[in-house]
Amino acid sequence: MKIHIQYFAMLAEKRGLSDEQLTVEATNLATLYDTLAALHGFPLSRSAIRPAVNDAFCAWDHPLRDGDRVVFVPPVSGG
Amino acid sequence: MSAFRLVDGPLPDHPPFDVPVAAGAVVTFDGRVRDHNDGKAVQRLAYSAYAALAISEGETIMVEALAKFGLTAAACYHRLGDLDLGEAAVRVWAAAAHREEAFAGCRYIIDEVKSRVPIWKKETYTDGQSAWVLCAHQGSRG
Numbered sequence: 001m002k003i004h005i006q007y008f009a010m011l012a013e014k015r016g017l018s019d020e021q022l023t024v025e026a027t028n029l030a031t032l033y034d035t036l037a038a039l040h041g042f043p044l045s046r047s048a049i050r051p052a053v054n055d056a057f058c059a060w061d062h063p064l065r066d067g068d069r070v071v072f073v074p075p076v077s078g079g
Numbered sequence: 080m081s082a083f084r085l086v087d088g089p090l091p092d093h094p095p096f097d098v099p100v101a102a103g104a105v106v107t108f109d110g111r112v113r114d115h116n117d118g119k120a121v122q123r124l125a126y127s128a129y130a131a132l133a134i135s136e137g138e139t140i141m142v143e144a145l146a147k148f149g150l151t152a153a154a155c156y157h158r159l160g161d162l163d164l165g166e167a168a169v170r171v172w173a174a175a176a177h178r179e180e181a182f183a184g185c186r187y188i189i190d191e192v193k194s195r196v197p198i199w200k201k202e203t204y205t206d207g208q209s210a211w212v213l214c215a216h217q218g219s220r221g
Contacts, residue, residue, distance in 0.1 A: 008129050008199065009211055010213075048213075052129075073129065073132070073197050076194070076196060076199060077213065078126065078200065079157075079169050079189060079193035079198075
């Protein structure tokens with residue numbers, strides 16, 4: 001299954017990219033984040049992240065579908 | 080017109096809506112770039128956002144504030160990009176019949192924006208170092 005990931009803030013810096021297309025075997029967001037975090041050394045655990053799919057926040061057990069746009073939202077600091 | 084906006088330039092000085100004549104109070108809040116944070120001397124800030132989700136989450140907060148506090152009108156504009164010390168990064172306007180609701184609604188909007196809207200601040204310090212400011216997600220429903 002192919003998905004599109006966008007990275008923001010600290011995760012974009014760590015990854016060295018703002019977005020990429022990935023072919024993944026993971027079928028849920030939790031597995032996907034843990035895999036990427038291990039691969040790229042993301043310093044944030046899942047408890048610090050809110051996942052979003054197709055521009056809406058969602059739960060970690062949200063099932064992934066082909067063509068989804070995924071963002072792992074790091075802790076926010078506006079204002 | 081969208082009540083929550085991300086803007087690249089300076090923020091408007093006046094409420095970006097016609098203040099209803101039923102509103103006896105308008106509270107304006109500025110969040111400004113401070114010269115220190117967590118014991119470090121800040122030189123400047125840069126804001127970035129996940130725009131699509133920031134705008135939808137920001138709009139949700141505005142709708143919540145109108146309903147919860149009976150505001151007659153409200154808006155919140157947040158800047159993106161590089162900001163210098165003393166500049167306003169975010170401005171909230173809350174109009175209501177009386178000051179109690181206007182103050183409470185304004186407070187609700189800024190608190191929720193800071194804890195829920197995907198906007199990030201990177202601080203550069205006078206010693207040349209820089210860091211992402213990490214605030215906890217609050218009100219997480221994910």
